[in-house]
Amino acid sequence: MSEIIAIQHVVVPGTFDPITYGHLDVIARARRLFPKVTVAVAASVGKNGTGPVFSLDQRVQMIRDTLAESQVAAGIDVMPFTGLLMNFCREVGAGGVVKGLRAMTDFEYELQQADLNYRLSPGVESIFVMGSPEFGYVSSSIVRELANLGSDVSFLVPPVVEKALKEHYGGTR
Ligand code: PNS
Numbered sequence: 001m002s003e004i005i006a007i008q009h010v011v012v013p014g015t016f017d018p019i020t021y022g023h024l025d026v027i028a029r030a031r032r033l034f035p036k037v038t039v040a041v042a043a044s045v046g047k048n049g050t051g052p053v054f055s056l057d058q059r060v061q062m063i064r065d066t067l068a069e070s071q072v073a074a075g076i077d078v079m080p081f082t083g084l085l086m087n088f089c090r091e092v093g094a095g096g097v098v099k100g101l102r103a104m105t106d107f108e109y110e111l112q113q114a115d116l117n118y119r120l121s122p123g124v125e126s127i128f129v130m131g132s133p134e135f136g137y138v139s140s141s142i143v144r145e146l147a148n149l150g151s152d153v154s155f156l157v158p159p160v161v162e163k164a165l166k167e168h169y170g171g172t173r
Contacts, residue, residue, distance in 0.1 A: 007095035007125065009036040013085050014099075016041050016059045017052040018161045019066060020143055022135035026100035028072045029129045036075050038092055039063055043082040053144060053168065056080050066158040086121035096125035102136050 012030050016023060016039075031037045041063065043056045052059065060080050067073040081088040089097065097117065099110060114126035138156050146153050147165035154162050 005095075007034060009038070009092070009094045010034045010096040010098045010127065011038045011040045011085070011089055011092065011094045012098050013040040013042060013081075013088075015052055015140065016063060017054055017140045018059060018143065018157060018164060019063050020135070020138050020140055020157050020161075021155075022100065022102070022131055022138035023140075024066065024070070024072075024158070025132045025135050026098065026129055027067075027076065029100075029131075030098035030127075031072055031076055033098070033127075033129075034096070037077070037098075038094060039067075039076060039078045040081045040085065040088055041078065042085075043080060054164065058164065062158075062161050062164060065160045069158070069160070084120065086117050086124060089121065089124050094124070096127050098127045098129060100131040101128045102131055102139075 010030055010033075012023075012027050014023060027037060027039055041056060041060050054062070057080075060078055063078045067076055067078065079092070085097065089095075101107060101110060110126075110128065117124065117126060143153050143156050143161075143165070146156070147169045150169075153165060157165070
């Protein structure tokens with residue numbers, strides 16, 4: 001058996017279009033487990049096949065602003081990335097990827113990605129955390145849909161995101 005080296009640095013990847021309290025929960029859990037976390041914001045199209053509503057710069061900035069106002073910012077970086085996640089992990093020297101699982105519907109998609117990422121980079125661990133049940137139903141697409149229909153989303157996203165959603169979809173309906 002080869003020498004075991006404990007993972008010190010993990011990546012929490014996603015499209016974050018926009019970041020939700022569910023994402024923040026996963027980021028905080030990753031930080032509890034590992035001393036260094038890089039939140040990696042993908043430029044590319046996510047699992048829904050559509051392009052992001054918010055620009056890459058906006059998505060990165062919303063996460064940075066949110067973390068700056070939270071208690072969990074220490075040891076967490078936010079970076080944009082393009083191309084393959086495994087290449088990004090290699091570039092930043094991360095030994096693992098942490099993702100949240102909400103329901104069985106997440107599992108198949110995540111297993112497929114984990115298998116593929118293993119083929120690309122067997123040294124990078126895919127690590128899954130169970131999100132808080134409080135946020136089990138929260139997704140960026142649900143947040144966008146509610147905001148588009150004029151609903152209050154303050155219980156799902158941080159204030160900076162709520163403001164950006166209002167600006168994007170219009171304040172009152
Ligand atoms: O928030 P999302 O949309 O579920 O995040 C998906 C993401 C960005 C993590 C995934 O699409 C990804 O890793 N994209 C980078 C491209 C890549 O590495 N593809 C091969 C692995 S599936």
